[in-house]
Amino acid sequence: MHFTITKAGEIPRFETLGVRREGAVGFARIAAPPMNLLGPELVRDLVSLIQWAEADDALQVMVFQSADPDYFISHVDVTRIKEYREEAAKLTGEASIASLFRHLSASRLVSIAQIEGRVRGAGSEFVLACDMRFAALESAIFSQPEQAFGAIPGAGGVQHLTRLLGRGRALEVILSAEDYDAELAERYGWINRALPASSLGDFVRSLAERIAGFPKAGHVSVKERINAISLAPADDFRRDSDLFGEGLRTPEAQSRIDAAVKRGFQTRESEMDLARLLGDRSDGRTLGS
Amino acid sequence: MHFTITKAGEIPRFETLGVRREGAVGFARIAAPPMNLLGPELVRDLVSLIQWAEADDALQVMVFQSADPDYFISHVDVTRIKEYREEAAKLTGEASIASLFRHLSASRLVSIAQIEGRVRGAGSEFVLACDMRFAALESAIFSQPEQAFGAIPGAGGVQHLTRLLGRGRALEVILSAEDYDAELAERYGWINRALPASSLGDFVRSLAERIAGFPKAGHVSVKERINAISLAPADDFRRDSDLFGEGLRTPEAQSRIDAAVKRGFQTRESEMDLARLLGDRSDGRTLGS
Amino acid sequence: MHFTITKAGEIPRFETLGVRREGAVGFARIAAPPMNLLGPELVRDLVSLIQWAEADDALQVMVFQSADPDYFISHVDVTRIKEYREEAAKLTGEASIASLFRHLSASRLVSIAQIEGRVRGAGSEFVLACDMRFAALESAIFSQPEQAFGAIPGAGGVQHLTRLLGRGRALEVILSAEDYDAELAERYGWINRALPASSLGDFVRSLAERIAGFPKAGHVSVKERINAISLAPADDFRRDSDLFGEGLRTPEAQSRIDAAVKRGFQTRESEMDLARLLGDRSDGRTLGS
Secondary structure: OOOOOOOOOOOOOOOOEEEEEEOOEEEEEEOOOOOOOEOHHHHHHHHHHHHHHHHOOOOOEEEEEEOOOOEEEOOEOOOOHHHHHHHHHHHHOOOOHHHHHHHHHHOOOEEEEEEOOEEEOHHHHHHHHOOEEEEEOOOOEEEOOHHHOOOOOOOOHHHHHHHHHOHHHHHHHHHHOOOEEHHHHHHHOOOOEEEOHHHHHHHHHHHHHHHHOOOHHHHHHHHHHHHHHHOOOHHHHHHHHHHHHHHHHOHHHHHHHHHHHHOOOOOOOHHHHHHHHHHOOOOOOOOOO | OOOOOOOOOOOOOOOOEEEEEEOOEEEEEEOOOOOOOEOHHHHHHHHHHHHHHHHOOOOOEEEEEEOOOOEEEOOEOOOOHHHHHHHHHHHHOOOOHHHHHHHHHHOOOEEEEEEOOEEEOHHHHHHHHOOEEEEEOOOOEEEOOHHHOOOOOOOOHHHHHHHHHOHHHHHHHHHHOOOEEHHHHHHHOOOOEEEOHHHHHHHHHHHHHHHHOOOHHHHHHHHHHHHHHHOOOHHHHHHHHHHHHHHHHOHHHHHHHHHHHHHOOOOOOHHHHHHHHHHOOOOOOOOOO | OOOOOOOOOOOOOOOOEEEEEEOOEEEEEEOOOOOOOEOHHHHHHHHHHHHHHHHOOOOOEEEEEEOOOOEEEOOEOOOOHHHHHHHHHHHHOOOOHHHHHHHHHHOOOEEEEEEOOEEEOHHHHHHHHOOEEEEEOOOOEEEOOHHHOOOOOOOOHHHHHHHHHOHHHHHHHHHHOOOEEHHHHHHHOOOOEEEOHHHHHHHHHHHHHHHHOOOHHHHHHHHHHHHHHHOOOHHHHHHHHHHHHHHHHOHHHHHHHHHHHHHOOOOOOHHHHHHHHHHOOOOOOOOOO
C-alpha cells in the first residue's frame, strides 16, 4: 500500500486528496491543482484511498468531492498516459484506469460523486464508475472530448453512457465532444439528479449517512445483482482502453492534440470553455486543418 | 381455480379485489384493509383473477386500481411470507411472487397500473410487472425499502428497475430505501407518466379501451417481441426471490424488522412516512443500533 | 448503382430527395408528395443516396430533412410492400427495409434526423435508425401505428424503442398506436431532443459540421463500440420484418386496413390526425367491428 497509517483507524494523508471520515461515511476531496488533471499522482492516491477504504470494514460509503469549484476532474494528463496507467496497475494488475474505475464499481463500497465544476473525459468516466452521481445545477459540466482527437473514451465512458443514455444520445455526446450542463446531463441520464449548489452538499451527506446506516451485507448483495445486469464485462473495458491508446497514438491524433495545446488545451483558463476550443473554426481552421 | 362462476361470463367475487368489466377491459380494484398489504388473501385473489381473465378470450386488457387513496399495495406482509408464497405457487408451481408477477408480464393480457397512493416493495414490483404504469401526481409514492433490513427486492424490482432506470438510479433507489414521488418516478423511468389525479382515471380508461379495440393476436406478438428484449429470464427472478428470503432470515434483518415494528412498521398510520421511519436517527439510534 | 454522376464529385439527382453538400456534410431533403409515403421510389432513392454517400470518402455526416412541413415520412405505402422491399434488397441483398435501415445504423456515415412533421411507422423507424434525432417542438409527431391493424413494427421499431424507452413505455407506444408530440417523445427517449423549430436547423447544421470536423477513423470506432452494445442483431430485425408481413397478411389486418382506407388512411388530409382515425369509435364502430 502507498500510504502509512501510524495509529489504528487513523486516516492516511494523500497528496491530491483531502480525506475525512464521519462514522461509516468517508469523504474524499480531490485537490490536484491547478485543474485536477488525472495524472500519476491522483491515480496513485485514488488507488491508495480505495485500498484503505476497502480494508476498513466499518467504512460503507465513499463520497467524492472537489476542492476546485471549476474542475472536479478535468481529464487525463495526455502527456503522462504511461505513468498514470502504471499507477492504476498497482490496484488491479492492469495498466488501465478503465480497470481501476471498474474495480470501484464492483467494490463492496458504495460510492457517490458530488459534482461541482467540470468532469470531462476520464473525469466523466470516474463519476460514471461511481454508484451514483449528483451534480450542481450551476457549475457542473460534462463532456467526453476524446473524439475531437479521433479516439473513443477509454475508461468506461462508452460502456456506461450507451447503457444509461441509449444509442442516440450516447452517439451524440461522444461524437460531438460537446459540453453538457447539469440540467441536460440529468435529462439524458448521465447523472442521477442535478440539484442547486446550495443544497447539494447536504443532500449527498444525508443520502450517504442513510445508506451507511443500512446493513453492509445488503450493500454487497444489491450491488452484485445490479452490476450483474448493468456493469459491462471487464473485457469490454479492456478493449475500450486499448482503442483509446491506439487512437491517441495515430499521427492525426498527435497533430490534433498539438493544435489543441497551442489553443490552450490542458491549461486551466482555456479549458473553462473546452468545447469551443475543440470545435472552433473562427480562425479559419479546425484542429485538423 | 379459487373462485366460482355460476353463470357463463359472470364475474367472480374476490375478498380483496373489486372486479368489473366493460367490454374487453377488466378493472380490478385492490381493497385489502387496513393498508393493502400483500398477504395470502390478496395473492390468492390475484392468482384467481389472472386465471379468470386469461381464461376469458374476450378480455384483452386488465386495469389495476386501488380502493384506498393512500395505499395501492403497501408491501408484503413480512409475518406471512411462507403463506403468500404458497398461494403464488397455485398459479406458477413456484412458491414465489416474483414468479407470479413475471407470469403477468408474459401473459397475453395487457396490464395497466393506475396508481394512487403508496406502492412500496412488492407493491412497486407488482406495478413494474404490469405492462404500463400511470400514477397520480399528488398521491403516488414509490419505494423499494428492502435494503433498510439488509435484503434485496425479491419480486423483480432489481430486474425491472436496473433496466428502466439504469445502473446509477437503480442503485440509488434500492440502496437508499427512500420514498420517490410520482414526478421523480416519471423522470427516473419508474413509471410511464405522472398525471393529475383528476385526469388519471379517464386517461387510463381511454387508453385501455383503445388498446382493447386492436387485434388480440397483435397484443401477443408485440408483448412477445418486447419481452424477448426487456423481460429478465425467469432464473434471475428466482435468484432474487431466494436472496430476498435469505436476506430477511438473517439475525440482523430480524432485529431491524423488530425495531421497525416498534416504530410502527406494517401499520397504516406510521407507514404514511415509511422512509423517515426506516432512516430516522432523531431518537439517537437507527434500526440497526 | 441507381444514379449517374457525370463529373467527379457531382451530386446525383434523385426523384424524391433533394441533396446538397457542404464540405463533409450532406443534406438530403425528403420530397415525395403528396405526403412522403415510403414507397418504392423513396426506398430506391435512399438506397442510391447511401451508396453515393458511402462511396465518397470525404463525406462524413448525412442530415435528413423534409420538404413537407407536415410529413417527414408518413409510413410505408401498404399497397406496395413487395415493390419497396425489392428496392431495399438492392443495397443489402435482403428484401426488407429493416435491413436497409440497419445498414444505415452500422454505416461509417454519421446520420442525423432533423424532424419536422409526422414520422409514423417506418418513418419513425427510419429516424430511429439514424444515429441522432432532433425534432421541432411545434410540429413533430411520432407514432408506431402498426398494432391498430394487428402487426408489430417491422423495420426496427421494436428493437430500438424497447432499448431506448424501456419495457413499459415501449409497450405503451406500440400497443396504443397513439401519436406522441416532440416534448413527450423527448421525455420518453424516442428522440435526443426537442427544439423550437426556429432554432432546429441551425442547431443540426452546427452539430453536423462540428462532428464532421473530427477524425473519420474515430467516427467508425465510436459507432462500432456503441453499436456493439445497443444495435440489435440483424436476425432480430429480420424476425420483426417477417412478423410485420405476416401480421398484415391476415384477414383481420386486411379488413382493418380496408376500414381505415375508408376513413382516409394513406391520404394527406386524414392522416393529419391518424391516431384519432385509427382509434375512433364515435361512429359506433372501431376499425375491427
